[in-house]
Structure formats: structure tokens, C-alpha cells
Amino acid sequence: MVDKKKIKVGSPQTGCSSCMPNTFEIPLGPQHPALKEPTHFLLEVEGEIIVNATPRIGYVHRGIEKLAETKTYSANLTLVERVCGICSHIHSISLANAAEGALALEGFEVPMRAQYIRTIVAELERIHSHILWLGVAAHEIGFDTLFMLSWRDRELTMDLLEDISGNRVNYAMNEIGGSRRDMNQSQIDRMLKYMDITIERMERYKDICLNENTIRMRTQEVGILLPQKARELCAVGPTARASGVAIDVRYDDPYSAYGEFRDIFNVVTYDSNDVFSLVVVRIIETIEACIYIKWMLKNIPDGPIFKKAPRKVPEAQILSRTEAPRGELIHYLWSNNTNKPYRLKITTPTLSNINTVSEMMKGDYLADSTITLASIDPCFSCEDRMITVVNNDRRKAKVETWSESQLRKYSNDWHTANKRWKK
Amino acid sequence: MNAVWWILTILGILFFPGIGFCISIALFDEWIDRKFYAALQDRIGPEHAGFKGILQPLADFLKLLSNEDIEPEAADKWGMRLTAIFGLAIPLVALLFIPIIDTTGLLSFEGDILLLAFLTTMIALIIYLAGWFSANRLAMPGTMRAASQLLSYEIPILLAMFAVALRTQSFSLAGIVDWQLDAHRPTLFSLPMVIFFLVFLLSSQAELERSPFDIPTAETEIVGGWEVEYSGKKLGFFRLSADLQMVFSAGLAVTLFLGGPTGVEMWIPSFADWLAGIEGVSGLAVVAILYYTTMFAIKTTIIVLILSTMRALMARLRIEQFLEFSWKWVIPVTLGVFVITFFYVPWTDQVIWSHWEGLFEVA
Amino acid sequence: MPRPAVIVWEALKHVFSKKATIDYPFEEGVKPLVGLRGAHVLYIDLCTGCRACERACPPLAIVMVPSELTKTKKRPVINLGQCIFCGLCEDACRYDALFLTDYIELSAFQQQEMIIYETEDPKDLTYSEGTEPKEEDS
Numbered sequence: 001m002v003d004k005k006k007i008k009v010g011s012p013q014t015g016c017s018s019c020m021p022n023t024f025e026i027p028l029g030p031q032h033p034a035l036k037e038p039t040h041f042l043l044e045v046e047g048e049i050i051v052n053a054t055p056r057i058g059y060v061h062r063g064i065e066k067l068a069e070t071k072t073y074s075a076n077l078t079l080v081e082r083v084c085g086i087c088s089h090i091h092s093i094s095l096a097n098a099a100e101g102a103l104a105l106e107g108f109e110v111p112m113r114a115q116y117i118r119t120i121v122a123e124l125e126r127i128h129s130h131i132l133w134l135g136v137a138a139h140e141i142g143f144d145t146l147f148m149l150s151w152r153d154r155e156l157t158m159d160l161l162e163d164i165s166g167n168r169v170n171y172a173m174n175e176i177g178g179s180r181r182d183m184n185q186s187q188i189d190r191m192l193k194y195m196d197i198t199i200e201r202m203e204r205y206k207d208i209c210l211n212e213n214t215i216r217m218r219t220q221e222v223g224i225l226l227p228q229k230a231r232e233l234c235a236v237g238p239t240a241r242a243s244g245v246a247i248d249v250r251y252d253d254p255y256s257a258y259g260e261f262r263d264i265f266n267v268v269t270y271d272s273n274d275v276f277s278l279v280v281v282r283i284i285e286t287i288e289a290c291i292y293i294k295w296m297l298k299n300i301p302d303g304p305i306f307k308k309a310p311r312k313v314p315e316a317q318i319l320s321r322t323e324a325p326r327g328e329l330i331h332y333l334w335s336n337n338t339n340k341p342y343r344l345k346i347t348t349p350t351l352s353n354i355n356t357v358s359e360m361m362k363g364d365y366l367a368d369s370t371i372t373l374a375s376i377d378p379c380f381s382c383e384d385r386m387i388t389v390v391n392n393d394r395r396k397a398k399v400e401t402w403s404e405s406q407l408r409k410y411s412n413d414w415h416t417a418n419k420r421w422k423k
Numbered sequence: 424m425n426a427v428w429w430i431l432t433i434l435g436i437l438f439f440p441g442i443g444f445c446i447s448i449a450l451f452d453e454w455i456d457r458k459f460y461a462a463l464q465d466r467i468g469p470e471h472a473g474f475k476g477i478l479q480p481l482a483d484f485l486k487l488l489s490n491e492d493i494e495p496e497a498a499d500k501w502g503m504r505l506t507a508i509f510g511l512a513i514p515l516v517a518l519l520f521i522p523i524i525d526t527t528g529l530l531s532f533e534g535d536i537l538l539l540a541f542l543t544t545m546i547a548l549i550i551y552l553a554g555w556f557s558a559n560r561l562a563m564p565g566t567m568r569a570a571s572q573l574l575s576y577e578i579p580i581l582l583a584m585f586a587v588a589l590r591t592q593s594f595s596l597a598g599i600v601d602w603q604l605d606a607h608r609p610t611l612f613s614l615p616m617v618i619f620f621l622v623f624l625l626s627s628q629a630e631l632e633r634s635p636f637d638i639p640t641a642e643t644e645i646v647g648g649w650e651v652e653y654s655g656k657k658l659g660f661f662r663l664s665a666d667l668q669m670v671f672s673a674g675l676a677v678t679l680f681l682g683g684p685t686g687v688e689m690w691i692p693s694f695a696d697w698l699a700g701i702e703g704v705s706g707l708a709v710v711a712i713l714y715y716t717t718m719f720a721i722k723t724t725i726i727v728l729i730l731s732t733m734r735a736l737m738a739r740l741r742i743e744q745f746l747e748f749s750w751k752w753v754i755p756v757t758l759g760v761f762v763i764t765f766f767y768v769p770w771t772d773q774v775i776w777s778h779w780e781g782l783f784e785v786a
Numbered sequence: 787m788p789r790p791a792v793i794v795w796e797a798l799k800h801v802f803s804k805k806a807t808i809d810y811p812f813e814e815g816v817k818p819l820v821g822l823r824g825a826h827v828l829y830i831d832l833c834t835g836c837r838a839c840e841r842a843c844p845p846l847a848i849v850m851v852p853s854e855l856t857k858t859k860k861r862p863v864i865n866l867g868q869c870i871f872c873g874l875c876e877d878a879c880r881y882d883a884l885f886l887t888d889y890i891e892l893s894a895f896q897q898q899e900m901i902i903y904e905t906e907d908p909k910d911l912t913y914s915e916g917t918e919p920k921e922e923d924s
Binding site for chain 2: 790791793794797798800801803805806807809812
């Protein structure tokens, strides 16, 4: 048996494939029970040990960015929520922040109570996303009891979100210039109660995950991502924090109401650099999120929740950074003094993290590939921004990238060829 | 050996306590397993087919029979069909040796433990062949995992079986049950047998490929492992076969360690005499058969509940961790205790048991 | 101290207690008290056919059809199959004529059944009696 430590990531002995050239390739995906969304990893396997992993993304292109150029800002807030099914609200915050940033050039200001409500919903979303991830990870390593119990406790948060917003998945809570729904006292009391229950249960899961021997056996020293590599590959969010890189947009560059409680904010890091570290970081982050919500509910200011914004957003180019449950989310907005964006560019955290997966998989057993892949909490449908048609034969694959002038020429040619075409 | 005996035996093999009864109890135990597993996870489990979903396993089986049966081009088609049939037949044959309605099995001879040991190994071989014939890239790792896992956990099972045979000085299941009746205690209460009982349960879980030892069929890792290409009737047969293997393992554990189909008559000799008396009488024999069957069903269900609880508690290990656990811990410990049993237990049992004999005083 | 089967008491505790599962179609589901976003109700008496809801709708689920009942001779028809239940039409309506109710059992066998208020009959347009007009937040 090859000693796993010796061919670990980043060490010069990784070139063991040259001394044993008889590796064979195993595809992981696009259809696989462990993957909830389609993606493809080509694993080069030497016996049971993975020596290389090549990701290929782009199966779920939906053209959301192009569609956003045809809709007004308030309609776009509901559109960008559809980028991701789990972290939907953070996309809407991000676009609203971008548009409000452009409006702020003309002295527009969002009421503080609206910022608090947005932040509370964002943190609730983080709780349910992290508990969902805990269940998925438990399912990947065959621990279905933890999966069922954690998802049962996720229902509390889902009920709260349904109570506040009226929807369970895409909340449609934001409007340019504020929030669309207020919270009354009974909802706040209920939230405080549920947050206490969630903290208690997450503490119990923390005990289970720290003490359960089989979980440790499956996750420790699996999927190692050294801090140096994490920085090189631009890992974001919990993936970076689990490697000891303390980056968090909520702390580094506070948006919405995060600046208000920066002194009690903890950037959770853990230093074992493996999947176990990710489990610990996510569980502690969930508990921290409950504490922030409780702080915000106690300190929420009175006042209006909405300020009527002008329909037209002045010309500006705004880069809006937010911390989604999976990491740093970037919305780049180019407005042109109309009520529709000129260009919207979205970069989701999975796109930043996808390269770390191939790094984490190297030197692991084949059986660990799925838990390693699940450990970054991948959201492949969010990240797909372009589509490339590849030759049937993978080895002759040829990817073409078109420049803007080529695209314009294609579009002009197409419209001259189809003159009668109407929408 | 007259005509009536032959007719009764054939009816017994076909219906009660043979194929029909075994399949019913297998489906019942699957329901128990699913309900209890769901209850441990704070769910309700199957609910709507029959009383509290008791017919759900049967419905699933019938549904699988009616499904389309897809065979891959490159696969050995007759091999796949034959393995499915043998996979169902071998546990059924093995179940005929388990004492269910009587202190002896339907088929019984001196040395049938050896045959059962052979049959359990045959099941491992069938699973290996099933994966091999299906010619799938994901079935191959599953097959290799199944072969290594089943063969490593075959050894503790055989050691536990032979330890009981050694303790009771008998190589037939009927002899083991008789020894427990004579000694007025189940084998479990003999000195080192608790260790063998635990090892037997652990290894049975590994043999049955149930979570947390479902490494060969791990769905999230290798998409179902060796059974990935099986669909429709063949998958139904393998599912039913898994249930039958569960009943067989539970029944074997009951027979070896918990006194088989006997119950309280171990400690009430007059009841035992009465039972022995009415077995000859044709009308009252039904009472004895019902009593034994009920006792067997209760004990089997208890074992199944223990197995279900084990299923819910742990994460799945990697195959090399699990084999390491087998070869470094389970097999050496079992072998050591086996040797101790061989040399010291008859003596210690005599000395220590004589102090405890008052505990189960024969009235 | 790491050990196997830590979850055993946690799991065994649930065996005899009431289960968390809600057997939904056979048992009453959980619903929030106010503010659930479900199927629409249109008060055709209040509707003026001003097209505000049509313009606000992000997925273009609302289209205006000719009608004799409103001032502008147009009224909205809502395709629930395209609706994303964002409630922007509700906010956009200045006459409090269009509402989202808490009716969420929307499954249908045909696409035609997902389109509500397709018929002209005024009785169908206000089928939900108990729903009171809700006050706007802002």
C-alpha cells in the first residue's frame, strides 16, 4: 500500500505517476448519486489512489446574466435570487447593494432597519445552508442518522424564513431602497426562541462530530489543502477558513448591518486543513450566526423599512462583495442611467473553490473523492456562466473563445439572415 | 417413511415452515427493520400499505418484479440471471436447516453446521460473480470490495459457529438446541460465548452489507457497487435475498446463542414434558408448533432490532480501514478466545457455573 | 475522547416519542399565520385594468386580456405555472385589487388549470370569500 502521507499535496514526491505510468481514468459525473448537480471530474487513478483530478464545468448554463439586462432592477432582484436555490437571498442583497451604491452617488441612503432585516435573513440563510451541508456530508460518508436529524433541525430555520418572508426558498425580501416586509414583535420572540433551540442542537452536533470515531476516521487527513495552496488557488469562504486563512467579507469589508457588530464578530478558522476542519468550521459558524441574529434582534432600530428609490440608476460601475454561505460572492454592475442594468457579472464562490477540489483530491483514496468534493459545498449550477461545445472525443477536445467583435459580427450576420424574426 | 411423511415434508418445504413462511418472515423483518431504523432517525417510515405499512416490503418486491429488466450489451446475460436465481435459492436452502417449528430443523443431520458454513461462503461467491458478470466500471470496485469484505468477515462467523459447536459438543443445530435444553440455559450464558455472540452480530452485519458496513454497495461512492447493473426482477430477487439472509443470520444467532425456538420451558420442566407429550398428538401438535414459531419470531425480531440499531449509529468506513479492523482486531481476538474456550472453559465453566447454578434453579 | 456510536442515546430517545415527520396530505401541514405567498385572488370590482401588475411581474406571468368589467376594458390573467410568488404584483396594485392568498395546493393535471381567472364569469374571479384585503406595509 502506498503511504498516503508521502504523496500528499504539495510535496515534490507527487510525481509518482512517472515511475508508475499505468494509471487509469475514472469519470466522476456528470451523473452520479453523490452529485446533486451535474459536473464532471476526470480522476486519474493509480490503484485506489487519485493522482490527478481535472474538473470540467459548464453543464447548466442558464443565461441569467444576459436575461438580467432585459429586466428592471426590482425584477432583477427576484431574478438573481434564482441563481442559487440555497443561498438565494445573498444574491439579492449583493445586487441591491450594488444598485444602492450607484444611487448613493446622488445621496441616496437605505434605512437602517431595512439593513438589519436583510442581515437577519442572510444569517438565517447561512444557518440553513450550513445545516444542509452537514446533512449532505453525513450522507456522503454513509451516516444517515446524522443526516436525518440535522435536516429535522433545519426545518426550524426554514419555518422562520417562511414566517418572515412568505416563501421557503426564494424569499423576495429585498427592494432597491429597503426591505419589503417588516418583522413584528411576535416574530422576533419566535426567532429568539428558535435560535436558542438551534444553538443547543448545534452544540450537540458539534459534540457528535468531534467525538464520533468513524466520522473522524473518514474526514481526518482527507482532502488536505495547505494554507499556502489555499491562497494560491484563491479559495474563499469556509474552504479558505478551514485552511487557517482568516478571510471573511463580513469582517474585512462590512456591508449591510455587519459593521454594527464588528466587535463581537469572530472569523472562525481551524488549522487541521482537512475535511474535518471544514466540518468544525461550518458547525461553529452556524452557532456564531445564531448569536449574531440574537444580537441583531435585540438591537434592531425602529424606523422605516423602505425608502422610495428613483427608478433610474445613475451611470456607474460597482463591484459589490458579499459573503455567501459558501464564500465570497461578487456582483459587478454596470449601470447606464436607465432602469435596467447595462451589464451584470456574477462570480459565485464555487467557481473560486472548484480548483481547490482537484488539489484536495490528489493523494486520496477513490472512496474519499465524493466527500472531498462535497466538502466545499459545491453549487455547480450557480457557477456556470458560459457554455462550450466540446468534441465528442475528449482527447481531441477544442474549446473556442469568441471575442466581442466576433460575437457582434455573428449577431449582425444572424439578424441579416433572419430579418423577419420577432420575439 | 410412508407417503404421508413425504407429502408433509414437501408441503413443509413449500409452505410452512419452508419457502412461503420464510419469505413472509423475511418481508416482516424488513418492515420491522425499516420502521425501527426510521424511528431512530425521528421519521415514521413506511406508513400507508397495510397496517402501518406492513405490506410495503411486499409491494416493493412486486413493483420490482413488474419493472423493466435491462441487461447491458457487454454483460454475461445468463450469468446475471443465474446469479440472481442462486442468490435467492441459497438463503432459502439454508433457512430450511434452522429450527423454527420444532427443536430440529425441517432438514437436519449430524454436521449440518458445516453445510451452513459452506452455504454462507457460497453467498459471498455469488455476490462476487454477480458483480463480475455485470461488466461495469463501477461494479468492479464494488465486486473487489465485496469479495475482500465478505471473506474477511467469514472467518469470525465460522469461528463463532465452531466455538458453539465445541462448547456444546455437537455439530448439528438440533444437538445444540438439545444441549441448551438439557443445560437449562442458552449458550449465551456460557462463559466466553458473549464475546462470540457480539462478534457474530458484528460479522453478520458485515456479511449482510448493511450500513455502516455497506462498503461494497455504497451508493454515494460507487453508485450501488456490484448491484449497479441489476434492475427489475433480478434486483427484486437480490433484495429479497438480502432479507432472507438477514433472517438466516438472525435465525442462526438465535439457534446458536439464544436457545432456538424454545422459550420458558428451559426452566419449567413440567411445561417441557407437556410440550414433548402433545407433539405426538395430532390435534394438540398445532399448539406446540405455534408456540415454537412465536418464540422463534420474537427472538429473531430482537436480533433484527439490534442489527437495525447498529445500522443507524456510525459512518461508513473505508474498505481498507474496515479490513484492517477485521484482520487486526476481530480475527485475532476471536481466535484467542477460541483457544481459551478450547483449553480452559470446560474447567472454569464447571467451577464457576456450579456457583451460579442456583440462579436458574430447576423447579 | 473519540469513540464509535456517540449518537446512540440521541437516536434511541426518538423511538417512542412523537416523530418529526408530518404525513402531509393525510395530516394537517404547518403554515405560518400571516403572509404566506400562495395563489392569487383578484377583486374584479376594484380592478381598473391599469397594467401595473403586468409591468411589475418579473417572469411575465401576468397578461392583460380584453374584458367588459373594468374601466380600461382589460383585466389580468395570471399563469401560476410561470409565477414565482414574489408578490411584486401585490405591491404594485394601487387599488388593492390583487392579492396573494395562503392557498398553496396548486398542483394540477393540465397546464390550463394553472391559469386563473381565464373565464369572464365574475363569480370565478372572486372565489375566495374569507380572504380580507390585507394592509400594505409601506
